[in-house]
Amino acid sequence: MNSIKEKLKDSNYRITGQRAAILEVMMDNRGKHLSAEEVLYKAREKMPNIGMATVYRTLDKLASIEVLYKTMFDEGRYRYELCDEGMHQHHHIICLGCGNITEMEDDLLTILEQKIESKGYEIIDHDLKFYAYCPECRYNK
Amino acid sequence: MNSIKEKLKDSNYRITGQRAAILEVMMDNRGKHLSAEEVLYKAREKMPNIGMATVYRTLDKLASIEVLYKTMFDEGRYRYELCDEGMHQHHHIICLGCGNITEMEDDLLTILEQKIESKGYEIIDHDLKFYAYCPECRYNK
């Protein structure tokens, strides 16, 4: 939580009411993957006049200083989640039935990364998604 | 190559001039990841009047019978590539410098998948991307 404030200060980023509201929304929804539209509606509960342009701008800004993580889950729109510490090695499981996204921690990819780096690449990040049926949807198929 | 024709027949899929052109484009560009727009322009070299709606329709149809593979690389648009045999276990390395996408074969994910399945999930597919600097871009940074 501290480290978020540090990141904000480090990037001479003016903390306004709307930005605080958006940050609050993201912190209230730790672990969830919200679309810009979802953030807009939730933020309007705290600040009714907030506009969608502000939401997009703020989310992108927060992603650029690594307070948020911005990903596209093959559905044609971006989703945002709060960057936790230890967030580096986390993967997503997307349920093909209900669409829910859950996370798993793991660190098995280092072997693969070493393989790639031995070919001269410098790896910055990775992104691993599993498409699956969750226990419930599997049962109801 | 045969298996493509089989897939087409199996899905009572009418093979027209435009579809042949699009398939040709994809086969000429084996291993590349083309956007719909790129396919359109390349297909127009073979058939000048082909329309973009046809390209989208055909690409999606080919993806649905697993002749093509449709993915989104975090840039807001879909890309298509020919499904090779043994395509199942292949991952993408996206260069953050030049944007080139290369592939690697591997099979280390089965361990992870077993872990997830032991929790009751049924895994259908996965998608692993590495964001990196390729040897050349790394050198010129």
Added chain:
DNA sequence: CTATTATTGATAATCATTATCAGTTTCCTA
């Protein structure tokens, strides 16, 4: 307190993709 600068919301613009629809082609069957 005031000038500079960043931020905001409304709106229009953009970009990729999808839907619509009338005209055309293909295929099946009589």
Added chain:
DNA sequence: TAGGAAACTGATAATGATTATCAATAATAG
């Protein structure tokens, strides 16, 4: 082989998410 049902096409309009524009407002440094 003709004729009709069904699939396919291209042009165009519509959609949905995101980005750009711009005048008005708010925050900050001096």
